[in-house]
Amino acid sequence: MTGYIEKIKQISERLLKEGRVESVIGFRKGSMPMMNEPCIVNKPDKIKDLVWDSNCGINLTNYLTNRKDKICVVAKGCDSRNIVTHIIENKIKREQLYIIGVPCKGMIDKRKAAALATGEITSVTEEGETIRVKGNGFEKAVPKKELLQDNCAICIHRNPVIYDELVGDLVEEQKGINRYEDIQKVEAMSPTEKWNYFEELLSPCTRCYACRNACPLCYCPTCFVDESKPQWVGKSQDHTDIRTFHFLRAYHCAGRCTDCGACERACPQAIKVRQFTKKLEKDCLEMFGWEAGMTLDQRPPLDTFKNDDPEAFIK
Amino acid sequence: MKIVKINKNKWAEGLDSLAGSYSLTGPVKEQGCHNFKKLNKGQLPDFDFLNTKLSSKSSVFPQSEAMIEYNLDETADNHHIMKEVKKDYSKRAVIGMRPCDAKAILLVKMNFDTPDYKDPYWLNAYNATTFVGLACDQPATTCFCTSTECGPYHEEGLDVLLSDAGDHYIAKALTQKGEELLACAKWTEAADSTVMEKKKKEAEGKIVSSVQTDQLKNKVTLDLYSAPFWDDIAFACINCGTCTFACPTCWCFDIQDEVKGNKGVRMKNWDTCMSPLFTLHTTGHNPRGEKTQRVRQRFMHKLKYFVDKYDKGIMCVGCGRCVRQCPVNIDIRGVCDKMNGYEPA
């Protein structure tokens, strides 16, 4: 994946010089191992800062919402599906965008890498499909697939679905994967077990809302948890309020979520928040045969009506 | 002050004695993260961490705290009369906070303990607490405490400083409160007082990161405020509250009424300047409606407004939590150096 960067830089430079776009949204190198920082480049001399590697897990579609300018954006498979959703939901116009498509083989989960060492990780480098993790008196090379973010490990849409230019050959899509093993486990639980499971899952939540704010779908001008007239949800650490936030957020993403993993990656408490969104993603697939963001021609199932809708009450 | 040696085989026993007089809080590992939790009887604090995920500020400033209570039942006596929630402020001790977190509590104290007003909830908890620090022999690469007037063995704000010396801890009592705690735990064996000094030097030598702060005071507020770098710093920010919640020196809070049936409480909840709601007027006008304005506020507060207001250095102890936890890698160290070095054109 590191080989893509020269192509990204070339395209960006060309577009900026030709005046085709006003800015490029991509990543620059972060100050920490396994962290790249989203950035916007609008002068050709800043293009050298752009990077691409397996630490670009943040979904850049989040930075496109309601922009008015002409922008070039670097997009992985999941990002591109969120761009489709953004276009359908009128958050950006297709004509404004120049999409650099990046065929993706997955992003590194920094927590999985950190778990390899007892102390702190000081550097992580990437050589093809091998990741070299270094710490204080520690060094280990591991196959990248062992360190993938959970959502990347089960990703079946690694190639961008919408783009103006690709930075490399399309990659082979993963086949024969059960995307919902973890969800099926929860589905099989008794109500009490489920209650306890979610109770424990959410116990570290501080309501910092990093999951919501990292999500390209969460662009509501006022989120329901922030509304004061009427105030739907309390603002303390009350467990009911915390659960309400997570469940309702997941429902609001139903049929729109691409399982990009931005929420889980952003959570400072390492809560597996995809447990909620993924259940609804699964339901949408099973009930409506729907995968979000695959086409510009069809609206998500929860904002359209069809005569063969499986829910009888709606007819 | 007294320095004692605590053999690790006397550790549990001592904590047990303490539990008779103090309610104890300490780092506990849950779901992969260390955080400060109440220690149950017999439970030992887990010291196997670089630093805790959240700071120990919650020991005096809980994320949610009921301040006032009332009854809205009009048939009841004193309905709608607001009363202070009565709380137990008996002795408690925090065991194993890092020195940076202790220094942070002193910085936050300047906000809650002022000549004009005193926050009784914060101060009562503070006065009831004995703070037992755990010196930092293996600082993280994101630690920059030695350039924030703090350090891995910094004593300010602590009552006792513990240092792990293999099969034993060395404990230095720093206040009367600290001496009382050591006596209560029956940790009295005299220790070699030079060991701690040596370990302190070693630990300070391991701090690899720093910030430049010497020019901040001389800068003109409005120059820094209108500096050209804020948009670039703020671009990646997703406006979550991670940095502010993780920060040991962030003290901002919200006040909210919560009612169940006829009984209600007025709560203090952590709030964050990263949220647009923090400053939104009822008219819809928002003085910090743009992301850049909010990011700038956070850094200006910590690195300029606080410096000017109190003349006690910056409102940051160099714990590095915001650096490690920011989902998009906004790094206060770089921002601080930019501000410190900024010359208006």
Add this chain to the structure above:
Amino acid sequence: MNNPYLPYPVRIDDIEIATEDKSLRTFKFVFLNEGDEEKFAYKAGQFAELSIPGVGEIPIGIASSPVEKGFVKFTVFKAGKVTSHLHNMKVGDIMGLRGPLGNWYPWDKLQGKNILIIGGGFAFTTLRSSIKFMLDPANRAKFGDIHMVYGARTPGMILYREELIEWEKRDDINIHLTIDREAPNWGYHVGMVPTVAEKVGPPGNDNTYAIACGPPIMIKFTLPVLEKLGYAKDHIILSLENRMKCGIGMCGRCNIGKELVCKDGPVFTLEELNRTPKEY
């Protein structure tokens, strides 16, 4: 330890509809506990948190004057969650009052000076408090000439109208009322506040201070007028509003630079404001 979050219990003693569109009401509160009124000793220009159990708190300028005893008054615009609830409350209802909060108009510095008061819309409450204070027989001799320009959209939107008409008859204050457009039986000025202020305002000098309170747009156009009249920036006094919660300088949201509007303000001179970020 004195708990600054704990409100004094008060009873709503009277509610008056203050404007023709009913968007403003004046609430008169009496303290339930003996001694609380004395503890609530305030100066003109300060505010308080109106505190409704189960709903929340809202910072509002004190409209009554320190020279009025036995009650405190607030004129409240119906806008958000707390003020909307308050507008539906009745005489006799019990709630809380927390304060007095913030600083006040600099009465020490203003002694012996001429004063130009400029108000617009419903931001006249603490100005009413101030004028009532200065006109009190015990105080009037402490101040020089007093001029007042106050405007609203229509005659029916002018606050404390009857009182103003009484004051208009006095010879120890120059009252200039104005409305935006002509209205039947209106015998005073017509036009925007800044325009009227430019016409009738006394020239600025060392011995003359201007105090202005009003909507942002009025302030924006009044400042150049004051400058033209010769007022120095440290002789122009303004009162700010920002979102507040604690009111005691702790919760952190109302700051403009290092100043907290709730505690270091709400009253600032233009000179002071020019040194801070315009985050209000």
